[in-house]
Amino acid sequence: MSGVRKALDDTAREVDQWMERLLPDNDGPDARLTDAMRYAALGPGKRLRPFLLVECGRIFDVARPRLMRAAVAVECLHTYSLVHDDLPCMDDDDLRRGRPTVHKAYDEATAVLAGDGLLTFAFELLADPETHPDARVRADLVLALAKASGAEGMVGGQMIDLACEQADVDERIITRLQQMKTGALISASCELGALMGHASPDAMQAIMGYARDLGLAFQIADDLLDVTGNEEEMGKAVNKDAGAGKATFVALLGVDRAKQQADLLARQAAKHLDMFGARAETLRETARFVVDRRS
Numbered sequence: 001m002s003g004v005r006k007a008l009d010d011t012a013r014e015v016d017q018w019m020e021r022l023l024p025d026n027d028g029p030d031a032r033l034t035d036a037m038r039y040a041a042l043g044p045g046k047r048l049r050p051f052l053l054v055e056c057g058r059i060f061d062v063a064r065p066r067l068m069r070a071a072v073a074v075e076c077l078h079t080y081s082l083v084h085d086d087l088p089c090m091d092d093d094d095l096r097r098g099r100p101t102v103h104k105a106y107d108e109a110t111a112v113l114a115g116d117g118l119l120t121f122a123f124e125l126l127a128d129p130e131t132h133p134d135a136r137v138r139a140d141l142v143l144a145l146a147k148a149s150g151a152e153g154m155v156g157g158q159m160i161d162l163a164c165e166q167a168d169v170d171e172r173i174i175t176r177l178q179q180m181k182t183g184a185l186i187s188a189s190c191e192l193g194a195l196m197g198h199a200s201p202d203a204m205q206a207i208m209g210y211a212r213d214l215g216l217a218f219q220i221a222d223d224l225l226d227v228t229g230n231e232e233e234m235g236k237a238v239n240k241d242a243g244a245g246k247a248t249f250v251a252l253l254g255v256d257r258a259k260q261q262a263d264l265l266a267r268q269a270a271k272h273l274d275m276f277g278a279r280a281e282t283l284r285e286t287a288r289f290v291v292d293r294r295s
């Protein structure tokens with residue numbers, strides 16, 4: 001197993017333990033909601049966004065328990081986007097992370113509420129003094145995640161994605177759509193780790209340059225996996241993009257050029273981290289991992 005694969009798996013286990021402890025778990029009349037939130041969040045995902053947050057925070061020596069709480073917040077936000085994206089009114093998927101989607105395992109109304117619950121819980125965690133003792137840092141964390149996930153980020157990207165189905169779009173529009181839909185949350189994960197460590201403006205610029213290129217490389221790899229991957233490894237349906245007329249890099253560039261573009265972005269991402277020397281080695285390797293992954 002590669003060094004980064006092991007580091008990712010180790011962090012995923014730790015994040016899962018924190019999620020298990022932190023996620024609400026009621027046995028009252030709202031138990032169905034908290035069960036569905038836990039079902040969605042504790043499903044077997046890669047925990048890439050938590051990993052990026054933790055690795056970026058580690059560069060600045062942020063205490064592990066604080067990083068874990070923020071890592072749970074970004075994973076909850078990410079999980080909410082998956083739950084809502086799988087709904088019949090969006091992508092209408094039955095399988096996610098190798099298991100029935102939340103609206104299949106529960107029902108549509110519960111899936112909507114579970115997504116809402118995870119979204120708001122993410123901000124509750126970031127605003128909690130246990131996550132960071134400095135109120136200004138906490139406000140910055142909340143602001144960064146809100147911007148990345150709202151209309152100017154992920155949700156706006158999803159809207160453009162829906163609007164572009166079956167439409168002729170160029171590379172500029174696809175890049176913008178993917179930066180908003182997928183890249184913004186990946187960037188925010190890196191940003192949160194750096195914010196928690198009071199990163200200097202130069203250091204923050206380097207981290208954000210890395211995150212931007214990594215996010216795009218990740219999305220191109222995801223588009224490629226939709227064409228070249230299989231349902232068992234991916235834990236979700238594949239070959240959906242072309243049928244749905246989705247605006248993807250693979251549709252625009254073809255498989256070979258899309259792969260070259262992902263490789264170039266991964267190398268470019270790693271270069272942004274030169275100023276951190278050996279401390280950023282895992283993040284550099286993560287850029288390679290993101291384009292080589294099979295799921």
Ligand code: GRG
Pocket residue numbers: 044045046047048080081082084085090097154155158181182222295
């Ligand atoms: C519906 C609010 C709302 C937003 C939708 C991000 C998004 C916008 C939808 C998620 C669905 C999707 C296919 C997004 C593209 C990004 C992506 C590849 C997500 C899957 O992330 P992974 O591979 O998944 O990190 P795991 O399961 O490992 O966490």
